[in-house]
Each structure stands twice: as C-alpha cells, then as structure tokens.
Amino acid sequence: MGKRIGILLSGRGSNFEAIAGNIRNGMLDAEIAVVISNREAAPGLATARALGLNAVCHPSKGIEREALDAQLVATLRQHDVDLVILAGYMRLLSPVFIRAFPQRILNIHPSLLPAFPGLDAQHQAFEYGAKISGCTVHFVDEQLDHGPIVRQAAVPVLAGDTAETLSARILAEEHKVYSEAIGIVLSGRYRIEGRRVLVEEN
Numbered sequence: 566m567g568k569r570i571g572i573l574l575s576g577r578g579s580n581f582e583a584i585a586g587n588i589r590n591g592m593l594d595a596e597i598a599v600v601i602s603n604r605e606a607a608p609g610l611a612t613a614r615a616l617g618l619n620a621v622c623h624p625s626k627g628i629e630r631e632a633l634d635a636q637l638v639a640t641l642r643q644h645d646v647d648l649v650i651l652a653g654y655m656r657l658l659s660p661v662f663i664r665a666f667p668q669r670i671l672n673i674h675p676s677l678l679p680a681f682p683g684l685d686a687q688h689q690a691f692e693y694g695a696k697i698s699g700c701t702v703h704f705v706d707e708q709l710d711h712g713p714i715v716r717q718a719a720v721p722v723l724a725g726d727t728a729e730t731l732s733a734r735i736l737a738e739e740h741k742v743y744s745e746a747i748g749i750v751l752s753g754r755y756r757i758e759g760r761r762v763l764v765e766e767n
C-alpha cells in the first residue's frame with residue numbers, strides 16, 4: 566500500500582482528479598485517505614464522492630480560521646495522513662495547521678514563483694506581459710506561496726494567447742508536475758538545504 570495523502574480543495578478539483586488518475590494508472594504510489602473541502606458546493610468534493618473516496622466538508626463560512634484549521638488537522642489525523650496536498654485550496658492556513666504537519670504540506674501555484682504570488686496568478690502574468698510563466702509545486706511554510714520549491718514547469722506565453730488559453734496550458738502542466746512532486750516527497754529521495762530541495766536522481 567502506498568503512503569496516505571490528504572487532499573484539500575475549494576473548487577473544480579482538476580488537480581485532485583489528475584492525482585487520482587495517476588494513482589489509478591500506477592504512475593504514483595499513494596493512497597488518497599481523505600478529500601476535504603471548505604465548500605460543500607465544490608465540484609471536487611462531488612468527484613471524490615463519485616470515486617468512492619472519504620470526502621468531508623468543513624465549511625469555512627462563519628468560523629474563525631484557527632477553529633477551522635483545528636477541524637482540518639483533526640480530520641487529517643483521524644485518517645492517518647502522511648502528506649497534505651493543497652489542490653486549489655483557496656484559504657490561508659494558520660500556523661496551527663502548518664506546525665501540525667512540518668514539511669508535510671505541498672501546494673501548487675499557477676506561476677513560476679516567486680513571480681506572481683496570490684490570487685489569479687495566470688492573469689497577473691498575462692497582464693504583466695511575461696513571456697514565460699508556468700507552475701510551481703512547493704512546501705508550505707508560514708508565508709504565502711513561499712516555501713521550498715520541489716518542481717516547476719515553464720509555459721511560454723504565445724502571441725495569440727488570452728489569459729484563459731494560457732491558464733489552460735499551465736493547468737495541463739500542473740496535472741503532470743504535481744504527481745511527480747508528490748512521488749518525490751513520498752519516496753523520501755530528497756533533502757532540504759535552506760530553500761533548496763535537492764532530489765536524489767535514481
């Protein structure tokens with residue numbers, strides 16, 4: 566049995582679906598222990614249920630961040646999760662959460678960090694006139710879109726692009742690199758020196 570991952574999402578859930586697909590096709594050795602959403606209406610939550618996975622909603626509306634995060638930590642611990650995967654989870658995590666899983670939380674962000682942190686990164690890159698954008702998988706620390714980088718993929722901005730066509734090509738890369746990064750971290754074939762994640766090639 567593969568190691569146990571817990572997935573947090575807020576919306577569409579296409580990164581979660583790509584991860585689930587890569588587990589199914591044998592590219593990624595892992596088991597999805599639980600999928601958690603902060604929005605009951607998140608399509609990704611419905612997908613998780615349709616796939617027969619443990620799917621839990623902890624609504625973020627009307628609850629303080631620390632209280633919500635304590636619920637998330639409890640659910641992740643209950644499902645004995647080795648690694649937490651943020652897959653379009655659009656809430657900031659409090660230190661309570663981050664300290665509960667030290668260097669055991671990954672996030673994917675749709676830009677080449679440290680460029681364009683925050684919301685709507687693809688639009689930010691497009692409007693800025695960047696010629697190359699992409700996506701970044703990184704460990705989560707207490708600063709937004711900041712921790713050590715595990716994997717990045719570059720995506721050129723083409724002359725005929727709109728923010729939407731660029732986003733779609735970035736998303737296709739996200740669906741590949743996230744599973745690769747999860748595989749690296751679950752295998753333990755890496756070490757972190759300062760900000761640098763050094764991967765032992767096999």
Ligand code: GAR
Pocket residue numbers: 574576577578579580581609652653654655673674675683684685686736739
């Ligand atoms: C993805 O593009 C992901 O990189 C981005 O949200 C989208 C979620 O799509 N995440 C962030 O912007 C986090 N700052 P999905 O729900 O289809 O996986």
